[in-house]
Structures are given as structure tokens and as C-alpha cells.
Amino acid sequence: LDKREEKEQTPLQEALNQLIRQLQRKDPNAFFAFPVTDLIAPGYSSIIKRPMDFSTMKDKVKKECYRSLDELKVDFRVMCENAMIYNKPETIYHKAARKLLHSGMKILNQERLDSLKQSID
Numbered sequence: 327l328d329k330r331e332e333k334e335q336t337p338l339q340e341a342l343n344q345l346i347r348q349l350q351r352k353d354p355n356a357f358f359a360f361p362v363t364d365l366i367a368p369g370y371s372s373i374i375k376r377p378m379d380f381s382t383m384k385d386k387v388k389k390e391c392y393r394s395l396d397e398l399k400v401d402f403r404v405m406c407e408n409a410m411i412y413n414k415p416e417t418i419y420h421k422a423a424r425k426l427l428h429s430g431m432k433i434l435n436q437e438r439l440d441s442l443k444q445s446i447d
């Protein structure tokens with residue numbers, strides 16, 4: 327296939343993209359939609375060792391970097407924790423991250439992932 331032609335999505339990729347869509351609905355301000363730059367967040371790249379955002383997750387799905395649903399859960403948690411490390415507790419970003427982590431863990435709860443895994447196997 328040349329790059330332009332769409333590759334068939336695997337069941338795992340479909341499940342991952344569906345989860346990311348559900349998680350992104352919990353980020354209405356799109357604070358987590360794209361990588362945080364040092365331009366908007368001074369010193370970010372020297373403080374945060376493992377940056378993560380929803381666009382990077384979607385790229386990883388496309389490149390088949392995720393081998394399981396649990397690996398997405400790890401990246402999601404890292405993304406929220408980064409925001410709670412870099413941004414002080416009273417900031418809108420810290421508060422948004424706490425709220426996103428809480429609602430995201432309901433979407434990614436083990437029972438939910440286990441039943442999704444069944445449908446993929």
C-alpha cells in the first residue's frame with residue numbers, strides 16, 4: 327500500500343480510537359489535545375520527561391505502537407500526571423487534569439477494558 331491508501335484498522339486500533347474519542351470528550355477546552363510547548367509553558371520540556379497528549383496517542387494507534395488497551399491507560403495517566411506536576415494546584419490546568427484523570431479512569435476501568443478485550447480476541 328502506498329502511504330495515501332488507508333490501511334485497514336485492526337480491532338485493537340478501533341477499540342483504542344473509540345476510547346480516545348470518549349476520553350477527549352472530557353477535555354472540552356482541548357488543553358490535552360496537542361503537545362504542550364515550552365512557548366506556552368516555560369521550562370516544560372526540562373521538567374516533564376515523558377510528555378503525552380491525545381494527538382500523540384492517536385499517532386501511536388495509527389503506527390500500531392499500542393499492543394494492549396492497558397498501554398493506552400498508562401499514557402493517559404502519564405498525560406494527566408504531567409499536568410499535575412508542571413502546573414500548580416490552583417491553576418485551571420492542574421484542576422482540569424485531576425478532573426480528566428478521575429473521569430478517564432471510569433472510562434478505562436478494568437471491567438470495561440476486560441469486556442472490550444473479549445470483543446477483540
Ligand SMILES: COc1ccc(OC)c(-c2cc(C(C)=O)n3cccnc23)c1
Binds near residue numbers: 409412413419
Ligand atoms: C490556553 O489554551 C491552551 C491551548 C492548548 C494548550 O495545550 C495544548 C494549553 C495548555 C495545556 C497545558 C497543560 C496540559 O499543562 N498548559 C500548561 C500551561 C499553559 N498552557 C497549557 C492551553
